[in-house]
Amino acid sequence: MIYFFQQALNAVQLGSVYALIALGYTMVYGVLSMINFAHGDFFMVGAFLCFIGAALWHLAFVPVLLLSMGGVTLLGVATERIAYRPLRNAPKVSAIITSLGVGIFLENFTLGLNPYPKYVPPLLPSLGFNAWGVSVSIFQLSTIGISFGLMFALHLIVNKTKAGLAMRAISADRLIVPLMGVPVDKIIALTFALGSGLGGAAGVMYAMAYPVIDPYIGIIVGWKAFISAVIGGIGNIRGAVLGAYILATVEIMTAAFLPSTYRDLITFSLLLTLLIFRPRGLFGKAEIQKV
Amino acid sequence: MKPLLEVRDMTVSYGMIAAVRSVSFEVYSGETVVLLGANGAGKSSILRAVSGLIPGGGTVRFEGEDLAAIPAHERVARGIAHVPEGRHIFGNLSVKENLLLGAWVRRSSLAGDLDRVLALFPRLKERYSQSGGTLSGGEQQMLAVGRALMSRPRLLLLDEPSMGLSPKLVESIFSMLADFHESGMTLLVVEQNAAMALTLASRAYVLEAGEMKLSGTAAELQDNPLVRSAYLGE
Numbered sequence: 001m002i003y004f005f006q007q008a009l010n011a012v013q014l015g016s017v018y019a020l021i022a023l024g025y026t027m028v029y030g031v032l033s034m035i036n037f038a039h040g041d042f043f044m045v046g047a048f049l050c051f052i053g054a055a056l057w058h059l060a061f062v063p064v065l066l067l068s069m070g071g072v073t074l075l076g077v078a079t080e081r082i083a084y085r086p087l088r089n090a091p092k093v094s095a096i097i098t099s100l101g102v103g104i105f106l107e108n109f110t111l112g113l114n115p116y117p118k119y120v121p122p123l124l125p126s127l128g129f130n131a132w133g134v135s136v137s138i139f140q141l142s143t144i145g146i147s148f149g150l151m152f153a154l155h156l157i158v159n160k161t162k163a164g165l166a167m168r169a170i171s172a173d174r175l176i177v178p179l180m181g182v183p184v185d186k187i188i189a190l191t192f193a194l195g196s197g198l199g200g201a202a203g204v205m206y207a208m209a210y211p212v213i214d215p216y217i218g219i220i221v222g223w224k225a226f227i228s229a230v231i232g233g234i235g236n237i238r239g240a241v242l243g244a245y246i247l248a249t250v251e252i253m254t255a256a257f258l259p260s261t262y263r264d265l266i267t268f269s270l271l272l273t274l275l276i277f278r279p280r281g282l283f284g285k286a287e288i289q290k291v
Numbered sequence: 292m293k294p295l296l297e298v299r300d301m302t303v304s305y306g307m308i309a310a311v312r313s314v315s316f317e318v319y320s321g322e323t324v325v326l327l328g329a330n331g332a333g334k335s336s337i338l339r340a341v342s343g344l345i346p347g348g349g350t351v352r353f354e355g356e357d358l359a360a361i362p363a364h365e366r367v368a369r370g371i372a373h374v375p376e377g378r379h380i381f382g383n384l385s386v387k388e389n390l391l392l393g394a395w396v397r398r399s400s401l402a403g404d405l406d407r408v409l410a411l412f413p414r415l416k417e418r419y420s421q422s423g424g425t426l427s428g429g430e431q432q433m434l435a436v437g438r439a440l441m442s443r444p445r446l447l448l449l450d451e452p453s454m455g456l457s458p459k460l461v462e463s464i465f466s467m468l469a470d471f472h473e474s475g476m477t478l479l480v481v482e483q484n485a486a487m488a489l490t491l492a493s494r495a496y497v498l499e500a501g502e503m504k505l506s507g508t509a510a511e512l513q514d515n516p517l518v519r520s521a522y523l524g525e
Contacts, residue, residue: 162395169381169392176379179342181367181396181442 002133007256008249013140013209015248016147019241020202021225023154024076024195026232026240030171031191032088034095035234038079038102040222042196046072046203047213048110051120061123065146068200076196077189085185103218110215120211143205150198151241157194158237167191171235224251227271233284242282247271293355295320295477296341296371296446300349303336303501310336311347312501318446323468323478325488325509327522328498334481335376337498338448341479342366342373353446368396372444376451376481378435382424386415386434389423393438401441408437411467429460436467447471449480453487465491485522489513497522 021043028036046068053064083102087095128137158164166187170177177184206221207213228247232239250270255263278284294317303311311333318324326334340347343363351358353369361369372393381389390408394401409416412433418426423434432452439447452468453461465487472478472491482488489495489509497505497518505515512518 162391165384165388165392166395168383168388172381172383173379175344176375178344178363179367179373179375179379180392180438181364182392183362183364 003256005132005134007252009134009136009140011249011252012245013143014252015245016144017202017205017209017221018225018228018248019244020147020150020198020205021222022228022232022240022244023151023237024199025226026229026234026237027167027191027195029229030235030237031167031174031188032084032095033235034084034092035099035226036084036195037096037099037222037226038106039099039195039199040218040225041103041106042072042076042079042199042218043203043206043222043225044110044213044215044218045075045106046200047120047207047217048118048203048215049200050123050204050207051118051213054121054123055118061142064123065201065204068204069197070200072200072203073193073197076192076199080189080192085188107215107218116214117212118214120207120213122211123208139208143209146201147205150201154194154198154237163187163190224267227268231271231274231281233281236281236283239281239283292319294318294352295354296479297352298337298341298349299352301337301340301351302348303333303340303345304348310501311340313349314498314501314503315349316496316503316506318477318479320445320477321475322493323472323480323491325492325495326479326481326498327483327485327488327495327512327518329521330483331500332498333501334498335450336501338373338450338479338481339375342371342448344373344375364396367442367444370443370445371448372439372442372446373448374435374439374450374452376454378428378431380423380426380431380434380438382422385420385422386418386426387420389434389438390415390441393441396442404441404443408440411440412437428455429457429464432456432460432464436464444476446477446479449478449482451481451483453482453484461487485518486524489523 021039024039025035028034049068049071050064053059053067059067079102083098084095087098124139124142126137128135158167166177166182169180170184170187174184224247225244228244229240231246232243247267251263251267254266258266296318298317299315301311301314302309314337326337328334336345339345341351343358343361343366353371358366381392384392390405391401394404414430415434415437418430426434452464456464461484468478468491480488489512492509494508495512496503505512505518
């Protein structure tokens with residue numbers, strides 16, 4: 001039983017990382033109905049900036065976190081401005097292919113900088129305590145706490161601010177929003193900034209948990225976060241968070257109680273089953289396509 | 292007197308198809324101007340080009356300022372509000388949020404404006420925290436108009452305000468527009484219901500296949516045999 005609770009804690013920790021990334025996918029989809037396949041690579045850049053901050057510049061945890069979040073925020077905003085905005089009114093598939101291209105660019109750009117893999121030194125003291133037999137580390141607590149904090153901040157921005165109101169309006173009817181006086185380009189840039197910043201934070205959490213990084217870590221983690229967003233109903237913020245914790249729980253529990261080599265097989269089979277019964281995800285609404 | 296809105300040689304094209312060809316007209320402060328015409332005559336395209344939703348050739352001047360380089364969202368700040376065809380209520384936002392969004396360009400306190408719009412549309416008050424998607428067609432039209440009023444426009448563009456509404460509701464919408472006119476607001480209305488629209492209008496223009504065919508005061512057009520046969524069903 002203690003083993004189960006230990007694994008549950010691990011699931012919440014991994015789920016928090018997935019959730020932070022999944023939010024980036026779902027927010028961009030919300031405002032642009034576009035899947036930013038480069039987002040997993042944004043996350044990778046966040047992990048890489050964590051390496052630069054921690055190993056090369058010897059920064060402490062908080063400055064490293066701010067460096068990664070800030071750096072990836074800029075990357076997201078620049079990518080939207082340079083690569084996606086010119087394609088805003090082009091067929092959806094053009095933007096999707098472009099995002100795949102941006103992802104390959106980021107992987108190879110990072111690959112070209114240095115030999116890999118890199119080792120990220122520990123940023124937090126390896127302290128912890130024992131709660132009813134479950135060992136809890138400072139690192140796990142900060143991952144979970146910071147993720148919850150960031151998600152709560154996002155919730156406030158989306159639901160309580162003027163900019164958040166505009167984001168929600170854009171997700172419903174983007175073409176008409178300019179008639180409200182809303183500068184749509186700015187709001188879309190802000191959406192990319194928020195989503196990318198969360199991805200950068202996830203990169204730090206991930207690099208601290210799995211300190212051996214290479215330029216391809218964004219691919220599988222990005223896919224899993226994307227799938228989390230799909231499970232929750234892409235475009236839906238609460239759904240993305242819930243989907244991330246579901247996916248992480250299934251993954252961790254499969255590895256803990258079943259042959260761990262089957263982890264991804266079982267996880268993805270469950271996903272496929274869910275999508276058969278709920279093709280739009282848990283929170284997704286049936287969309288009426290107007291002809 | 293200088294017109295509030297002046298449109299010269301406007302053209303609007305969708306790909307190879309020209310929907311509006313060299314149309315010129317003006318709206319003076321305090322007037323209610325109606326654009327009449329059949330489906331596809333280009334009326335909506337004109338409104339969309341005036342508010343900046345779609346690009347148009349020619350010049351559009353608002354209070355003498357050329358709007359060519361002004362994007363749609365900044366035209367709202369200048370005082371142009373557009374109630375689009377089909378209402379386009381944000382179904383995922385509450386009635387209150389829809390109204391607040393309409394006031395995006397405003398910086399001063401909004402409480403007074405919210406009260407004013409809710410007094411105008413008591414139904415919206417009852418539905419205040421309901422999501423826009425749950426409203427009936429008539430309520431949505433009220434919300435669309437109320438939302439546009441929240442920006443305190445000096446020119447209100449209305450695209451088919453009567454579309455899809457029951458005759459009773461059409462009447463109440465038009466009597467509301469008449470009140471707006473009385474209070475000195477400037478309206479540019481696109482309408483297929485020509486009989487109703489002409490009772491409201493100071494002046495009207497008749498469009499056919501993207502070109503301006505006729506213009507005159509409402510009384511003149513009401514007596515025009517062509518208008519009578521084509522648009523008033525006589």
